[in-house]
Amino acid sequence: MFSNKRFALPAILALFVLLSAVLGACSSKSGGEASSSPSPSAASPSQQSQEPASPEKKDPVTLEISWWGGDTRHAALQEAFKLFQQKYDWITVKPTFSGFDGYADKLTVQLSTDNAPDVFMFSRALTQQFGQSDVLLNYYEHKELIPALSELDPIMQSPYYKFGDKLIGMPSGITSTVLVYNKKVFEEAQVPVPTDDETWLSLGEKWSKVHQANPKVYGDAGWFYMPEAYPLIMKQLGGELIDGASNPPKASMHPDQARIVWTWTEKLWEENAIPRDSSDTIGFDAGNLASALSAASVIPSTAAMTEDPLGFATLPKTFDGSGPKISMPPVPTSLWGIDARTKHKEEALLLVNFLLTDKDAIKTLKVETGVPAVAESLEYLSAEVFGGTGVESEMLDVVKRSQQGSDEYWLPAQPLGAPDANAAFQTAFEKYLFKQVDIDGFLAEAEKTMNEKLQEAAK
Numbered sequence: 001m002f003s004n005k006r007f008a009l010p011a012i013l014a015l016f017v018l019l020s021a022v023l024g025a026c027s028s029k030s031g032g033e034a035s036s037s038p039s040p041s042a043a044s045p046s047q048q049s050q051e052p053a054s055p056e057k058k059d060p061v062t063l064e065i066s067w068w069g070g071d072t073r074h075a076a077l078q079e080a081f082k083l084f085q086q087k088y089d090w091i092t093v094k095p096t097f098s099g100f101d102g103y104a105d106k107l108t109v110q111l112s113t114d115n116a117p118d119v120f121m122f123s124r125a126l127t128q129q130f131g132q133s134d135v136l137l138n139y140y141e142h143k144e145l146i147p148a149l150s151e152l153d154p155i156m157q158s159p160y161y162k163f164g165d166k167l168i169g170m171p172s173g174i175t176s177t178v179l180v181y182n183k184k185v186f187e188e189a190q191v192p193v194p195t196d197d198e199t200w201l202s203l204g205e206k207w208s209k210v211h212q213a214n215p216k217v218y219g220d221a222g223w224f225y226m227p228e229a230y231p232l233i234m235k236q237l238g239g240e241l242i243d244g245a246s247n248p249p250k251a252s253m254h255p256d257q258a259r260i261v262w263t264w265t266e267k268l269w270e271e272n273a274i275p276r277d278s279s280d281t282i283g284f285d286a287g288n289l290a291s292a293l294s295a296a297s298v299i300p301s302t303a304a305m306t307e308d309p310l311g312f313a314t315l316p317k318t319f320d321g322s323g324p325k326i327s328m329p330p331v332p333t334s335l336w337g338i339d340a341r342t343k344h345k346e347e348a349l350l351l352v353n354f355l356l357t358d359k360d361a362i363k364t365l366k367v368e369t370g371v372p373a374v375a376e377s378l379e380y381l382s383a384e385v386f387g388g389t390g391v392e393s394e395m396l397d398v399v400k401r402s403q404q405g406s407d408e409y410w411l412p413a414q415p416l417g418a419p420d421a422n423a424a425f426q427t428a429f430e431k432y433l434f435k436q437v438d439i440d441g442f443l444a445e446a447e448k449t450m451n452e453k454l455q456e457a458a459k
Contacts, residue, residue, distance in 0.1 A: 067097050077365070119338055124334070131163020148170070161335065171333070177229070178294060178299075181290060182287075183309040185210060189290075191206050198313065206290075211290075232410075237254075238257060239252070253443040261319075312394055312395070314402045326409075332373075363381070366385065415457070429446065431445070
């Protein structure tokens with residue numbers, strides 16, 4: 001919902017749909033083609049049972065696949081495709097890849113002109129748009145060819161994966177929004193490091209204490225720049241910003257709860273515990289940041305920014321310790337979709353299932369497309385590939401912990417028009433952030449303009 005145009009947080013993901021396209025994506029612009037990818041968890045079947053049986057003899061098939069990313073993702077996926085071709089020797093995989101910029105627009109045109117690859121990566125921000133166009137294969141109609149679905153179905157009951165009752169996306173990987181903190185900064189300030197049991201209020205107190213101990217260090221760079229944080233806090237206080245069940249969907253700012261959040265934030269701004277106007281001079285690499293909300297999927301790159309030891313905690317599950325503990329389940333970093341018109345449905349499904357469950361593929365991909373969504377694949381990667389140590393294993397561990405200890409798992413509604421509504425919210429928020437309007441003006445404009453966008457989309 002929020003974006004920071006002046007400060008680049010380590011996280012690329014954001015849960016709310018306006019910015020969710022950048023979560024888990026590597027933004028290298030290199031590209032090319034080559035010939036050669038309440039708990040929300042469920043019990044995992046054996047790895048062998050994850051692979052569907054295939055007939056002994058098949059006619060040769062060329063399967064086209066596309067994705068976005070950087071050089072390391074490109075290389076890892078192409079190695080995985082080589083393994084796939086060895087296992088299913090009648091299939092040749094023809095991959096096309098690019099950087100993130102322009103990828104979604106190109107894919108949208110390809111789908112609308114019946115010229116899309118058989119399999120493609122897409123952002124969860126596009127699930128409802130693609131679902132409306134009715135051009136993606138419904139995985140539910142092919143369960144026998146994608147055994148991983150039976151395990152993953154419990155975590156895929158959201159508009160990130162589904163359009164109505166159709167499952168049109170399988171996760172290339174998953175991620176959670178977590179708190180990354182600098183252990184050295186907290187130790188020097190003699191402030192206990194954040195834990196999985198924090199409330200937002202207790203976390204804010206730690207930010208203030210760190211800044212008081214060392215005025216050159218900020219407790220946080222701005223929690224509001226992580227898009228899912230504000231909708232989650234509002235939900236924890238009893239209000240949802242968008243009611244997706246109404247017709248048309250309706251936005252409400254819930255002024256009483258909103259004032260609680262922004263009064264708390266105003267105090268942190270006044271103390272300078274968090275900057276009101278962040279910049280790229282604040283970060284772990286500069287040594288002047290105690291913690292930041294981040295997508296777990298980018299923890300390895302975040303750790304590479306500094307020599308200081310980093311720690312990881314889950315987001316607070318309540319604002320002040322009262323009420324039920326509410327958190328968000330892991331979300332897809334991106335999704336694998338299949339063109340409903342492909343002539344190679346069986347092969348496309350085999351490829352998606354292979355990328356999710358094959359141990360050699362998991363070993364090759366590591367976390368290039370996110371944390372493995374299948375529980376057994378995650379455990380294998382953590383214990384056997386990473387040896388249970390190192391920053392990658394810590395990343396996998398905090399994603400697992402994010403699925404524990406909550407009374408309720410919740411995701412914000414994502415009706416048609418949500419991206420435009422969120423953009424309208426962003427515009428209103430920036431006026432408040434830069435003191436052009438007060439809190440009442442901000443909330444009034446946000447509610448009015450968000451509803452205008454939602455109503456336009458519903459027509």
